[in-house]
């Protein structure tokens with residue numbers, strides 16, 4: 326055992342991975358976590374027998390970092406079918422495999438979302454990004470995703486009907502202003518693997534990381550209010566002196582640096598007698614007048630999401646709906662227009678607002694050198710905001726912080 330006292334602030338994915346790496350090196354770290362449970366943004370609530378992920382999210386099976394930390398088989402991953410169901414008032418159609426095999430997969434309905442040239446451009450893009458390494462993607466020149474798509478020659482039609490709603494749901498912003506590096510990375514991940522969820526919810530990812538910790542103490546309900554040199558100031562007024570600290574969350578407010586900014590999202594869960602999609606596919610709403618961005622029947626992907634056999638519907642709203650009092654009713658009415666099923670049949674289970682969902686990052690990366698992980702002597706930084714907003718990046722950042730600490734860099 327290494328006697329150094331190491332404190333990690335935050336038991337999200339990055340903090341848990343940092344602890345796993347530190348344990349491997351013989352340390353016995355302590356995690357200080359503000360909430361009553363681990364996982365941060367990757368948690369699943371159980372409400373009335375329904376499994377509700379705290380925000381619709383998926384694990385992309387092609388993420389390189391997950392193989393280091395997750396036993397994918399034990400997670401019993403359930404895959405979404407590639408592509409999307411496009412919902413418009415009065416018409417609904419599926420586009421299959423636009424990012425995996427656009428030539429073979431994209432069916433007749435493609436003519437409703439794009440042109441023949443778009444199909445060929447998708448094919449070219451898929452081929453190019455499959456061959457482009459992740460490192461090269463993250464060192465390429467950046468533009469907004471919208472400019473990237475325009476420069477790649479995609480038509481306004483396919484941008485509005487497919488790329489915009491699909492990537493709005495991933496980037497959690499409506500302008501496609503997110504860096505083209507993230508677009509290329511996510512597109513590559515979709516082309517090379519599948520979007521999936523563990524059979525019993527995304528929280529299983531957290532549970533699997535937790536189960537790998539044997540010598541880590543987690544102190545829940547312990548919010549930290551500041552870090553000065555090697556002193557941790559707790560919100561209850563106590564101070565801890567540590568040999569080494571990893572701040573595994575946005576650190577601006579804790580260290581007096583500029584506060585990080587985030588994209589927000591609102592996630593609403595409803596149940597229905599039966600799914601109106603009927604297959605494990607993500608539904609996209611392309612009409613900008615709607616609040617709904619995307620929807621998915623979680624029970625179409627994994628029946629375990631509902632104990633009573635009803636269909637569990639997850640609806641994501643990326644537009645800012647703070648202060649709308651009758652939001653659930655409005656969303657149920659939108660669902661009626663999209664599905665033709667009376668709003669009264671949609672039983673609301675829960676609404677989850679996530680104000681700090683994805684970090685807004687200007688210079689997206691997938692790796693940083695050890696000296697950039699170190700804030701100053703004895704204090705290291707982790708969290709997705711260091712790299713890019715994904716589970717993959719959160720894991721990498723936790724590993725890099727632990728490696729830098731262990732190496733004393």
Ligand SMILES: Cc1cc2nc3c(=O)[nH]c(=O)nc-3n(C[C@H](O)[C@H](O)[C@H](O)COP(=O)(O)OP(=O)(O)OC[C@H]3O[C@@H](n4cnc5c(N)ncnc54)[C@H](O)[C@@H]3O)c2cc1C
Nearest residue numbers: 335337338339359365366380382383549708709715716719
């Ligand atoms: C709605 C939504 C959809 C997403 N979709 C995807 C997706 O499809 N695929 C994907 O790969 N990623 C997705 N993500 C992103 C992914 O969930 C995150 O990148 C990842 O979980 C971040 O982990 P983290 O450890 O960096 O941060 P966090 O999960 O934020 O963990 C930080 C932890 O620190 C704790 N903490 C914060 N401040 C303090 C303090 N002062 N004192 C003590 N503890 C503190 C917090 O309570 C939290 O537990 C999504 C996220 C959201 C919210």
